[in-house]
Amino acid sequence: MVKTVAIIGAGPSGLLLAHYLLSRGDKYNINIYEARSDRRIIPFSKSRTFPISLNERGMTALRQIPGLEAAVKAVSVEMTGTLFHQKNGKSRLTPRKKPLVTLDRTNLVIVLLNQLTQKYDESRLKIHFDSQCHSVDLAAKTVTFKNIPKTDNFTVNYDLLLGTDGANSVVREAFLSTEEFKCEQKYYPTDYKSIFLNNSKNSSLHLKSDHIHTWRLKDGTLMVALHQFDGTLSGAINFPREKNQIASLSSPEEVLNFFHQNFPEIGQIMTEEDAQNFLNRPIAKILTVRCNHYHQGDSVLIMGDAAHAVSSSIGQGCNAALEDVAVFDHLLEEYHDDLAESLKQFTIRRQPDGYALVELGDYAFPTSTGLFFEFILREYIAKILHRVFPEKFPPSLIDLIFETTVSYSEILTSYQDWITKVKKSNDKLLST
Numbered sequence: 001m002v003k004t005v006a007i008i009g010a011g012p013s014g015l016l017l018a019h020y021l022l023s024r025g026d027k028y029n030i031n032i033y034e035a036r037s038d039r040r041i042i043p044f045s046k047s048r049t050f051p052i053s054l055n056e057r058g059m060t061a062l063r064q065i066p067g068l069e070a071a072v073k074a075v076s077v078e079m080t081g082t083l084f085h086q087k088n089g090k091s092r093l094t095p096r097k098k099p100l101v102t103l104d105r106t107n108l109v110i111v112l113l114n115q116l117t118q119k120y121d122e123s124r125l126k127i128h129f130d131s132q133c134h135s136v137d138l139a140a141k142t143v144t145f146k147n148i149p150k151t152d153n154f155t156v157n158y159d160l161l162l163g164t165d166g167a168n169s170v171v172r173e174a175f176l177s178t179e180e181f182k183c184e185q186k187y188y189p190t191d192y193k194s195i196f197l198n199n200s201k202n203s204s205l206h207l208k209s210d211h212i213h214t215w216r217l218k219d220g221t222l223m224v225a226l227h228q229f230d231g232t233l234s235g236a237i238n239f240p241r242e243k244n245q246i247a248s249l250s251s252p253e254e255v256l257n258f259f260h261q262n263f264p265e266i267g268q269i270m271t272e273e274d275a276q277n278f279l280n281r282p283i284a285k286i287l288t289v290r291c292n293h294y295h296q297g298d299s300v301l302i303m304g305d306a307a308h309a310v311s312s313s314i315g316q317g318c319n320a321a322l323e324d325v326a327v328f329d330h331l332l333e334e335y336h337d338d339l340a341e342s343l344k345q346f347t348i349r350r351q352p353d354g355y356a357l358v359e360l361g362d363y364a365f366p367t368s369t370g371l372f373f374e375f376i377l378r379e380y381i382a383k384i385l386h387r388v389f390p391e392k393f394p395p396s397l398i399d400l401i402f403e404t405t406v407s408y409s410e411i412l413t414s415y416q417d418w419i420t421k422v423k424k425s426n427d428k429l430l431s432t
């Protein structure tokens, strides 16, 4: 019998999930419900987006759907290394073995949506925008939505409910009513603000447009900027919530001064309009989420940020979300679309990786400057040891995360000592 599937959230994981389920023949009838409006028809809002880097994990999941990899690459820039800018104007390059595919999150969503609606008509796929999931009744297998422009509610039934509604998931919230579900939600100690520069062509950065540019200040502020395929430059500035300089900036002049002083390469190309836009953009918090399981019986599953939201510091949230989808598809194949078994196995196979992912996001990069230098040194030594004795020494931590598809739980096991050290140091810094 054809199953009625409700996917909550048309972000990267929800949309890729629809692609995968629809490619499994006509077993599933898909309805996607998204709180926001259709990104393809509303003007591109840069206040709610940021660049995303996809590595082998995310790209492997996209590649399995015909046409997706090429469509994503058409709006991406491939990054061959990371350039660390220093205060004295010098910079240090860490090259990559495999380039990272980088693009704006909104563009990724638009590509996934376009490909879906080109391939499938309304007989199998319906996308309901402006429909905000309000509550889930697990026993009755119903979901209630608020239609945002009309402000009236409507309720639908499901055979399978897939919660891909991000870090503040309402589907996950419904799990809290069950006894065995445990979930830890925590705000990451740094906040962030997106940054966009309309034209980066007349700058030293433009000469290195296939590099991710990063800067780090003594107080832990981290700036990342990437060239986009349309000639713009975008990125995010992450900064400690307490005593940060960003929240106190109150005019375009102060913004320009701040960038000239701290990130001169960005200051040079920032216009007054860019500075005003930066000022207007809200400061955003990063919520991290760890849960003990991702499914309920044979009918509800959470994945992506809804299951394991992670700090953006290691650029893995989207990669992991896309990887989740490929893992779920693999389980449906293995268990012949038996939902009870596939959902249960998803928790068994994916929860340890989700837990490890959040741990790596919290503690792979140290906050203390002293430990940061130790980290750089460790990376350098690990790379050499792995090159000379590949059988004996694993790749460096960063190479494992960015350049391989080794599971997050295996990476955590290999680097547990370092993670424990950073955890202790961060806890000490936070308590002073």
Ligand SMILES: Cc1cc2nc3c(=O)[nH]c(=O)nc-3n(C[C@H](O)[C@H](O)[C@H](O)COP(=O)(O)OP(=O)(O)OC[C@H]3O[C@@H](n4cnc5c(N)ncnc54)[C@H](O)[C@@H]3O)c2cc1C
Residues within 6 Å of the ligand: 008, 009, 010, 011, 012, 013, 014, 033, 034, 035, 036, 050, 051, 052, 053, 054, 105, 131, 132, 133, 134, 164, 165, 166, 167, 168, 169, 170, 192, 236, 303, 304, 305, 306, 310, 312, 314, 315, 316, 317, 318, 319, 320, 321
């Ligand atoms: C600054 C920054 C930089 C990042 N950089 C990277 C990177 O380089 N690489 C990487 O892999 N990851 C990165 N990430 C993480 C990445 O953006 C997320 O992990 C990824 O978007 C998760 O995808 P998702 O589909 O699970 O959830 P989301 O992208 O959060 O999508 C959830 C969707 O659900 C919708 N929704 C939410 N609530 C409801 C509701 N109640 N009803 C209906 N719809 C709802 C939302 O509108 C949204 O469309 C970054 C994150 C940030 C903040």
